[in-house]
Amino acid sequence: MSAPVIQGWCPGALRPMASGDGLVVRVRPRGGRLEPAQAAGIAALSRAHGNGVIDLSARANVQLRGVTEASHGPLLEGLRALGLLDESIAAETRRNIVVTPFWDAGDGTQALAQALAKALAPDAPALPGKFGFAVDTGATPVLRGTAADIRLECSAEGRLLVRADGASTGANVTPETAAETALHLARWFVESGGISESRGRMAAHLARGAVLPGVFREAEALPPGELPQFAPGTVPQGQLVGFAFGQMQAETLAALAGLWPLRVTPWRMLLIEGLRGTPALPGLITDAHDPLLRVIACTGAPGCPQALQPTRPLARALAAHVPSGQMLHVSGCAKACAHPGQGPVTLLAEAGGFRHGATGPALSAKALLERPQTLFEAP
Structure with a gap:
């Protein structure tokens, strides 16, 4: 029996991946958030140019399935009109950022994500296809179970920190310096041989003995602790709803788009921003014990x-x-x-x-x- 093929990269919108039911087109919402018009637009595009099946990925992205070679071009035009398309495959690949869904307006989380995305666009080194960033700046980190190589978190002293995945320390930063410091760490990863020696992942690179620059050893990160578990229900930011295997029909997303903005989580759930109570829609998992x-x-x-x-x-x-x-x-x-x-x-x-x-x-x-x-x- 032949071994499965490891692609080493994730699909995007500009660079889809072939699957058994057509092309898989991955949409990366900016800041992990979809405005109602964007969510409704994705649902309509899925019906028009795919098979109407939509997946939520473990990196808080949205995947349209069943796209054909002929329908891929019109789909891209639709995504561009919604503000959901990057200018190039390289820019799309670099913007591999997952954002905690538990942010509040004005707390700086979205500004950090935007600054990081802006910095990555022109200046990031050529990183591996799965190399990613996490903006996880709440009082308690929630994304440590989500794959990422460079993490923006709070330190044990409550200050903003840029940390290499696999390290217990990081660099103290400010909101103004966080993005550039994250890029500095990405450049060190490349220059120190991380791509060739660790299959392109930061934690593996450190495990092989790579020594971080001194600035990334100056502040203690919060201790690992037990990974938090999340389930459908009410949270301060709105209502979490789940889906069997993280998959929904386009009609379900269209109905949700009529409620509030949506935040895409890495736990294959959506957070309906500002909603209190369970929406009465088919296809949702709303019981935490389902x-x-x-x-x-x-x-x-x-x-x-x-x-x-x-x-x-x-x-x-x-x-x-x-x-x-x-x-x-x-x-x-x-x-x-x-x-x-x-x-x-x-x-x-x-x-x-x-x-x-x-x-x-x-x-x-x-x-x-x-x-x-x-x-x-x-x-």
């Missing part, structure tokens, strides 16, 4: 050409059997795109079914459904 929140699954076959089995029908069927407080990850191939790294119980697709554990046999979906409780029994 079993579908305990399963993670990639697109699977046939939507992904590298997937060896369908994933989401099995994940949906097993959801009710996942104990509260646990997670099940059903992956269509060894890349485990939907949840990289260790964590939940994982079923890995193979040609003969799904494997649970390194040495066990591959089991069919039917066999797994007959005894789902064995997945969560201690070995």
